[in-house]
Amino acid sequence: MLAFLLAFLLLGPIVRQITNFTEKPLFVIVRDNSGSVTEATDSVTRDAISRELRDLTESLEEKGYEVAFTDLEGKETAEPVFNARATDLHRALENVSNKYEGKKFGGVLLVSDGIYNTGISPLFANYKFPVHTLGIGDTTQRTDVAIRNVAFNKLAYQGNKFPIRVEVVLKGVDNQRLTVTLQHKGRTIDQQTRDTGNESFVSYDFQVLAEEQGIQKYDIAVNVVSGETNVRNNRTTIFVEVVEGKKKIAIVAPSPHPDIKALRTVIEQNANYELILEIPGVVKEPREEIAVQDVDLVIFHQSPDRQGRTRARYNEFMKNRNAAFFILGAQSDLALLAREDVPLEMEGVPRDYDEVTPVVNTSFSNFSVSAEANSVVTAYPPVSVPFGKFNFPLSARPLLYQQIGTVATDKPLLAVEERNGRKIAIMMGEGLWRWRLDEFEQTGRAEGFDELFGKLIQYLATSDDRRRFRSYPIKQEFSDVEPVVFESQVYDDIFEPVYGNTIDIEVTDDQGKVNRYTYVTSPGNIRYQIGGLREGVYRYRSQTEINGRKEEVRGQFAVVTQLIELQNLTADFDLLRKLAANTGGKFYTTNNFENLHADLTQKEATGVIRSEETYNALINLRLLFWVLLVLAGVEWFFRKYFGAY
Known part of the structure; x- marks a missing residue:
């Protein structure tokens, strides 16, 4: 018999077990631990509330409830620390719903002053449980x-x-x-x-x-x-x-043109830009002379021109190697331009013009153009471009291609190149104003045009950061309830990221006190958090070593105290009454704790019977082990007794 059982177990039989158990209904007590509660109530009152809640908990547990405590942030604690800098009552109740999803709720008791100062009103949400409310604080209107x-x-x-x-x-x-x-x-x-x-x-x-x-x-x-x-x-x-100042964008042109108005509109939408307009003999804004070295980007509209009206100013900017955006047209001196250090070569001087429409290069990588702008741009009317053989260097990156009729070509209509640290863009034709006007007539807006040329101007006017070590706070202003986060990046000679560098950060407050921090970068870990900083302006210095050479970055950031909880200390019991009524609960105050206790404990807890199905190998059952052991013992006894051994 024993041998048979052992042989059977070697086959690995599986046993299905179904276990039934009763799950207690859950009652959650949410305590408002915000600063407004601390300001409006004293410690004696808060201790008395804690005692009453402990008594309520014992009574609920005797009735068969499982009781859980939580604060506004969702931390499980019966004695919360009243240090929350903001109150989001809706989020607190949503946390309860999400954290205990699948549980049977006996109810929720919200202990609060009813003041919320962030998030949406809890009156606008639907909760899966009745919310009883206990109002604390002072409803008296204070001076x-x-x-x-x-x-x-x-x-x-x-x-x-x-x-x-x-x-x-x-x-x-x-x-x-x-x-x-x-x-x-x-x-x-x-x-x-x-x-x-x-x-x-x-x-x-x-x-x-x-x-x-x-x-x-x-x-x-x-x-x-x-x-x-x-x-x-x-x-x-x-x-x-x-x-220090705004980025200066200059437009140089031999004569007025509606393209200038279209580009001016784009530039003036950005508060970080200052427009400089120079049309010799016509307009000069501003009137005072602007040094070429102070200009971040110059837009040459049909400049240099064949009449030579803009030649002097053109030569100044070209000598200074300013970032440039060339827009070619009928007045452009193409022969002179071909001799300059620009990414354009031509065979002969073209006399005729083609009518072409734009096609966005979806592989352009210097910045992205939204799908909405892309679809709008491809519907723009034609512009005139010089007809002839033009060559762009391989390093030039087309942003727009030319489409002649219905035939898309690989000829660039608008291309950019960066050479020797200088950014240059060339637009092969004039008539941009028609694009903006056409889009406005079709859609009532010109968002596609403004996005395309706004991003192009931003790209051209921005100097590339070629530093091999960058370290900075991820934003300029932090709240005193959040950590200050630094991000550090280290690059090799070909500007690929490297890791394992030791970053030393020195933070100095406005009183001259210095704190030092150190961490090592690794893939996925280039940030460092600094907590506990009080309000003020801080200076920082970050250092690391690259190939034996010290690299350093300096800057500033600010920490501001969050005092939103002190803006209003008048308890809002009306909100608590409505919240309870909307969810099928009841509203109470600290003056009628007895009613709260009686109402919440009068109903017997009704649990939920749940079944748990498990599959176990028969050989793993402990009971079977003892059965086999007894059988083996009995068999040994009888064999011994009757002389079988």
Whole structure:
């Protein structure tokens, strides 16, 4: 018998087991751990709430519920740390839904002041469970003057003035004389006083001169009025990066042309560009002379021209080797252009012209053109291009090809090349204005044209970063509740990325205190996080060694304090009532804990019977081992007793 069983087990039989068990219904308690709760309630009140919730938990567990605690961020904790810098009640409830998906909910209790300051309103969402709400905090309207918002440009140009608008909200305040003060480096640079009358919202507009380069810190304050208890929202800080100046884009042409208007529209859409227009004897904007070395890109529209009107200015720019965009036309001196250091060769001087339409080169790699722009561009009307044999070097990259009638060719209509660090583009024909006008007539917009030439101008006007070591914070401004993240890149002689370099980062705060950090780059790990930095402007210096030579990068970044939780401390019980009503729950306050306890524990928990099916090898069952052992023992006993051995 034993031998038979052992032989049977060697065949590897499988046993299917079905186990039934009862899963308890889940009750989740979500506690609002935001700063507004800390400001509006004292520790005694919060401790009393914790005790009541512990009693409720014990009662629910006795009824057969599984109880889970979570805070706004989804961390499971019965005693949360009240340090959340923002409140997103909808996200907190969504976290519950996602985290416990598949569970049977007995309900959710949201313990909150009802104030949310980020995300969407929880009233606009549908939840899969009843949400009971427990209102905490103070619903009394407090006397408060708060800086609700500051509107400003994060980037300003040195020597220019930039606007700052300070928006002040008044609650429980009438007929006050409020003064808003603007300070820079501890010095008051502007101040405005206004009578509020019966207004609940007042704005103050400042014009500030950007004098120093770098990240500048500006402190803004509104005076405290009688009866205010929350004065921390009377002050705020902003950071503005002041840069040397805008990129200068020059257009040089022998005569006015509608192409110039079309390109001017594209250029002036970008606040980072300053347009310089020079048409000899017709217009010069601005009137003062601009040094050629200060120009980032020059657009030669039919320049150099056969009449020589733009020859002097053309020669200055060519000698300085500015980035250039040539647009050829009937006035262009093609013979002179062919002798210049530009990516275009021709056999003879063409006298005739072809009518061609554009086709976008989808393999162009210097920048991308959207599918929407691509489809629009291919429908543009024809432009006139010189008829003849033109040759572009192999290093030139066509952006647009010529299509003659319905025949697409490999002749470039618009091509770019970079040689010896200088970027050059050549457009073989004039009449760009027809493209923009045609697109506007067809679609009511000119987004395709503006995208195509906007990206081309941006590419040509941008100097390539040829440094072999780059290290920088991934953004210029960080919140004090997030880490400052640095990214470092190291390249070899042919500008391929290399790894394994030790990066030394030195961060200096505005008090002169220096902190040093070190890490080693690796594929997929070129970033480094620095936490715990307080508000202020920081200077950094990153260093590494490449082939025995020290490489260094310097720069600045800012850390700003997030005080959104202090903007409003008046509890919103009305929102909590509506949320409970919308989801089939009930609203309670700390004054009727007994009702909350009685209502939530009066219903017996109804679990869910679930089945779990498993397949196990018969030989793995422990019971079978003991059965075989007993059988072997019994067989041995009888054989021994009856003398079989």
